[in-house]
Amino acid sequence: MNRFLIFFAAFLMFLGLSFQSRVAAGVIKIGAINPLTGKLAKHGIEIDEGIQIAIDEFNEQNGNSGMVVELERRDDHSAPDVAMNQAEQLILKEKVVALIGGYVDSLVGPVSVVAKRNRVPYVASASLQSRLTQGKNPYFFRVSCMNGVTQPVIEFLLKWKNLRKVAILHASTPGASEFARTVEKKLRVSGVDVVVEEKARAGQPDFSPFLLKCKARGAEFIISAVFFADHLVLVRQMREMEIPVKGYIGPWGVAYESFIKEMKNMAEGLYGLTAWLPGFAYPGTEEESRRFVELYKKKFGRIPTSTSMHGYVSARVVLEAVRKAFEQGGVFSGPDLANFIRKTKLLTPMGSVEFDEKGDPRWYKQMVVQIRRGKIVPVHHEHSDAEN
Amino acid sequence: MEQFVQLFIQSFSLGSFYILLALGFALVFSVTHILNLAHGELIILAGYVAYVLEQKLSMGLWETLPIAIAISVVSLMVVVSFVLHQRRLSELHSLIITFGIALILQNCYLGAFSANYRIIFHKSRYFSLLGGHVFISSVQLYLITLSLGAIGGLYILFRKTFIGKALRATIQDRFAAQMAGIPIPRMQLLGMVLGGIAIGIAGPLYARVSYLHPAAGIEPTIEAIILTLFAGMGRIRILLAGGWLLGVAETTTAYFLGSQWREFVSAMVLVVILIFREARSRENSV
Amino acid sequence: MKQEVAKATLGVVLIIGLSLLFMWKFQGREDVISVIAMAFLFASVAFAWNIHALSGVVSLGHAAFFGLGAYGSALFAYYFKVGSWIILLVGGTIALGCAVVWHLFFEQLRGGAYTLATFAAAEIVRVVVDNWDSLTMGSSGLTNIVVLFSGTSEFYLVTMVLVIIAFLIHWAALKTCWGLQLRTVREDELAAYAIGVNPPRVRMVSLFVSAFITGLCGAIFVHRVTYLEPSMVFNLHISAMPLVFSFLGGRFTTMGPLIGAFLLYSVDQILLSPFLPSTHQAVYGFAIVITVSFMPNGICAWLARIPQNASG
Numbered sequence: 001m002n003r004f005l006i007f008f009a010a011f012l013m014f015l016g017l018s019f020q021s022r023v024a025a026g027v028i029k030i031g032a033i034n035p036l037t038g039k040l041a042k043h044g045i046e047i048d049e050g051i052q053i054a055i056d057e058f059n060e061q062n063g064n065s066g067m068v069v070e071l072e073r074r075d076d077h078s079a080p081d082v083a084m085n086q087a088e089q090l091i092l093k094e095k096v097v098a099l100i101g102g103y104v105d106s107l108v109g110p111v112s113v114v115a116k117r118n119r120v121p122y123v124a125s126a127s128l129q130s131r132l133t134q135g136k137n138p139y140f141f142r143v144s145c146m147n148g149v150t151q152p153v154i155e156f157l158l159k160w161k162n163l164r165k166v167a168i169l170h171a172s173t174p175g176a177s178e179f180a181r182t183v184e185k186k187l188r189v190s191g192v193d194v195v196v197e198e199k200a201r202a203g204q205p206d207f208s209p210f211l212l213k214c215k216a217r218g219a220e221f222i223i224s225a226v227f228f229a230d231h232l233v234l235v236r237q238m239r240e241m242e243i244p245v246k247g248y249i250g251p252w253g254v255a256y257e258s259f260i261k262e263m264k265n266m267a268e269g270l271y272g273l274t275a276w277l278p279g280f281a282y283p284g285t286e287e288e289s290r291r292f293v294e295l296y297k298k299k300f301g302r303i304p305t306s307t308s309m310h311g312y313v314s315a316r317v318v319l320e321a322v323r324k325a326f327e328q329g330g331v332f333s334g335p336d337l338a339n340f341i342r343k344t345k346l347l348t349p350m351g352s353v354e355f356d357e358k359g360d361p362r363w364y365k366q367m368v369v370q371i372r373r374g375k376i377v378p379v380h381h382e383h384s385d386a387e388n
Numbered sequence: 389m390e391q392f393v394q395l396f397i398q399s400f401s402l403g404s405f406y407i408l409l410a411l412g413f414a415l416v417f418s419v420t421h422i423l424n425l426a427h428g429e430l431i432i433l434a435g436y437v438a439y440v441l442e443q444k445l446s447m448g449l450w451e452t453l454p455i456a457i458a459i460s461v462v463s464l465m466v467v468v469s470f471v472l473h474q475r476r477l478s479e480l481h482s483l484i485i486t487f488g489i490a491l492i493l494q495n496c497y498l499g500a501f502s503a504n505y506r507i508i509f510h511k512s513r514y515f516s517l518l519g520g521h522v523f524i525s526s527v528q529l530y531l532i533t534l535s536l537g538a539i540g541g542l543y544i545l546f547r548k549t550f551i552g553k554a555l556r557a558t559i560q561d562r563f564a565a566q567m568a569g570i571p572i573p574r575m576q577l578l579g580m581v582l583g584g585i586a587i588g589i590a591g592p593l594y595a596r597v598s599y600l601h602p603a604a605g606i607e608p609t610i611e612a613i614i615l616t617l618f619a620g621m622g623r624i625r626i627l628l629a630g631g632w633l634l635g636v637a638e639t640t641t642a643y644f645l646g647s648q649w650r651e652f653v654s655a656m657v658l659v660v661i662l663i664f665r666e667a668r669s670r671e672n673s674v
Numbered sequence: 675m676k677q678e679v680a681k682a683t684l685g686v687v688l689i690i691g692l693s694l695l696f697m698w699k700f701q702g703r704e705d706v707i708s709v710i711a712m713a714f715l716f717a718s719v720a721f722a723w724n725i726h727a728l729s730g731v732v733s734l735g736h737a738a739f740f741g742l743g744a745y746g747s748a749l750f751a752y753y754f755k756v757g758s759w760i761i762l763l764v765g766g767t768i769a770l771g772c773a774v775v776w777h778l779f780f781e782q783l784r785g786g787a788y789t790l791a792t793f794a795a796a797e798i799v800r801v802v803v804d805n806w807d808s809l810t811m812g813s814s815g816l817t818n819i820v821v822l823f824s825g826t827s828e829f830y831l832v833t834m835v836l837v838i839i840a841f842l843i844h845w846a847a848l849k850t851c852w853g854l855q856l857r858t859v860r861e862d863e864l865a866a867y868a869i870g871v872n873p874p875r876v877r878m879v880s881l882f883v884s885a886f887i888t889g890l891c892g893a894i895f896v897h898r899v900t901y902l903e904p905s906m907v908f909n910l911h912i913s914a915m916p917l918v919f920s921f922l923g924g925r926f927t928t929m930g931p932l933i934g935a936f937l938l939y940s941v942d943q944i945l946l947s948p949f950l951p952s953t954h955q956a957v958y959g960f961a962i963v964i965t966v967s968f969m970p971n972g973i974c975a976w977l978a979r980i981p982q983n984a985s986g
Contacts (some may be wrong), residue, residue, distance in 0.1 A: 003977050003979070005974065005976060036951055036952050037494070037495065037498060037602075037952065037954075037955050038603050039601070039603045041498065041503035041601075041602065041603065042503040042505065042601075044503075045502075047505050050476070072948075073946070073951045074947060074951055075947060075951045076953065077953065079911070080899045080901060081712050081895070081898075082943065082947075084708070084898075084899065085708055086947060088704060088705035088708050088945070089705040089706075089709075089943075089944070089948065091705070092703055092704055092705045093703065093704070093705055093948075095708060106815065106901055106903050106905075106906055107976045109817060109900070109901035110899045110900065110901055111453035111553075113821075113899075113900050113901075129814075129817075131814075131817040131818070132817060135817065135818040149565055166861065169647070172648070172804055172904070172905070173813060173903070174813060174814045174815050174903055175810065176813075177813040177814050178814060186892065198646050198647045198648060199646070199647065199648040199804075199805075199813060200647040200648065200650075201648075201651065202648075203604075204605075204647070204650070205402070205405060205597055205598045206396040206398065206402050206638075206639070206642075207647070208394075208395075208639070209395070209639055209640075209643035209647065210396060210642065210647055212391055212395065213643060213644060218390055223752075228505055229505050229599050229601065229604075232507050232599045234595075236507070240512060240514070240523070240525050241394075241522070241523060256731040258505070262505065262506060262507050262509065263507075263509070264509050267507070274884075290818050291744060295457055311456060311592060325521065362863070373519050380402070387440070401698075433817075447766060472936075474966075474967060475967075475970055476970035476971070476972065477970075480732070480921060481921075481970060482967060483917075484917075484918060484921050484922070484962060484966050485962070485963055485966050485967070486961065487914075487918065487959075488958075488959040488960065488962030488966070489959065489963060490959065490963070491955050491956065491958055491959025491962070492955075492956045492959035492960055492963070493957040494955060494956075495952075495953055495956035495959070496956065496957075498952070498955075499952075499953075531676070531734075606910075610910070613790075613793075614790065614793070614794075616786075617786040617790035618790060619791060620786065620787075621786075644827035648801070648804070648805050649801065649805070650793075650804065651797045651798075651800075651801050652798055652801035655794035655795070655797040655798045655801075656794075658790065658793065658794045659779070659791050659794045662783060662787045662791050662794075663779060663780075663782070663783070663791075663792060663828070665787075666782045666787060667782065667784050670782065
């Protein structure tokens, strides 16, 4: 009998702890769901940290007006059901007025479903797959989109003199697959021959068969749509086997200080993509960019990355809308906030942020960068004249 | 032609890599019947130790190996002793407990080393063969020689020494061994030491071949489980064959069919061999 | 036997009663209801897995059934534009088809070989689904899948019914004549042959039932989440989860898998994650270690004080 009593007591405790938490007056809560543990933790944490800085900065600047924004952070375990559960909990228990975050499209999708069902706006920080904005969800927005990643790469490659043969490798995720498909099509149409096109599961210890094929078929350029960890292995093997390519571009995972730190001189000459770099902010936002870097370094002891900036910008979008709602009476209903977000016109270090009817960003475009002597340098940038 | 030789070298170094990853797991499983799901995490721990030593004290591979081995032996002993201490023990129990331990370790690594990916940058020397068209790097040579050496060492231990014989007896039939007077706890200790050595060798190499990350332990664990279940308990030489077979299957598939078919072919090969082996043993026993 | 039937009925009544109590108590807290509904779903998978495990083998490939159920249902709805619940059965049937293939090839295998073969089989299915772009959309996955359960309450009731069905079949696999057959096959195959039980047939039935239910769960899952890609359903986590839940709850108890799923899944979602966004993993692992150490036969067995040396 005692055992049942213990069990029952634990059960009651469980019930009790699931109760609603009190929301102090004047406090506005925002929820962030990111992969904080597991394989995607590196980037999930970066996004989470960028969001935190935005919230801290906002509270500092608006302390006098009586607006206090509180951030509720959650881990999505890289599982869609968990992401949905956490999203619902944030909305119904913590009463957040908006959701931010997300690194993987297969998790952003389910969260957007929850957002739509509960009529709470969701601004995704790092979503790319085109299909996510085709479901007519008036509560879904994102600060990144596929075009902003494929266009710069295609433009860069087509500007390359006499490029005839390329090889494409992509991870088996929806975003990477769409990227590879889009780039391949555009290249073929422009007369470039894609001699190797392969898909690889993330986490492989060996890419040598792919590299040997690149060598055998004379690929001049490798487009590698894989993630940070895979670049570490792939580039290392490429250097070891002395695969004769003129260039290597990794849209994700290359343009990071930590990548250069680990790869040392093997990273020399690699191309990557980034939406922002410390020191290379969108014209007119240098001050904000500098402040972001400073606050980030003070709080986390590291330099922020482009991924952190995505988190920061997505949070800024929501915070702007919250500020406007506060000024106009302090009613933070879902539909109203969503309308404010839709009318966003914000200048950020990552560029100008405006949304179209589907929730995609109008002006999102990453820039091609290259690692030169241990530093990340922009190569193909609309705003500067730093040409290759 | 050179491509084939290069592929051959890649296959064997990959296979050797898998063997080194699996060896510790197979040894522990054979001697103690424990399925150590925290195996990968222990390899990662050895890798992190080697990484820190390399960063802070600029120690090379051979200098870090003894320390990595020592730490792996100790950590493995802690884990295995804890599991052996349980009131009721079956293979599934050990599976679940070590699963829980693996989760704890993962979170600890996240706290201690952050979520950044780390590798040990190894200045490989390259040896060219066949007139400069085929390369083998020093890391690949280490993988092949260390795996051969480890298997060879175990073979000598098992076949030529008395203590190896006692160990073999423990693996084959624990109760009979006990009746023959073999001290089982001491044999288990020996198994842990050997397993720890294998893990300690695998860790620093893992950091050079792949990457270190708090959640990276699952991959080596899966490889270890695949090879160990394939080889069966205590059949170390089959482990060797299995590892090379997988290395060859995966590499040639990736080259001729594409990287996306890698796991398909290796899984098919495994299944086919498992079915054939079973069919053959049934024929023999009937 | 009558006592067992009474206990089973009590079990069903308890599940229904508590479920309705939760629904009433947590009105307006749909997040808790969602979590419990998902726990019911995974509990059903755990029940299904255990039905197969009761025949004496450990499968690490149930993700194949789950995923095929999800893909079967979602693709059927996509290609034939059907939006009714019949597609769930399609999912279950496709999973069943896979089980038929398993039975043909893996029937002779035992122990570690069987476990490895099931794991490999799940990988094979995953790669095929991942690469067959023209049929399954490959790595891109499916988006905006037909929503079958528009409201959380609807989803909750569906999973409640599902878990009750799974519970009853699981109960049968433990306490009825079929259960005795399974037990005989599990403990001593040769003796089973001797007393006239047909082990291959018994194993086959348990596999088929297990696969169908798991496929059904996969289908229900995907129509709730409405997004699908291969790595979401064909992963080791889905295969390992029913094992952990059944084990922790009690592999030879009627309620075990449900308790295991309910406690591990709900507690992590509702209690741990909100308060410990970065360290919940360690606490979860710790809870597993402690539970198995102190309750080696599972929570239900501990509660019911089933002696240490009983069954298995």
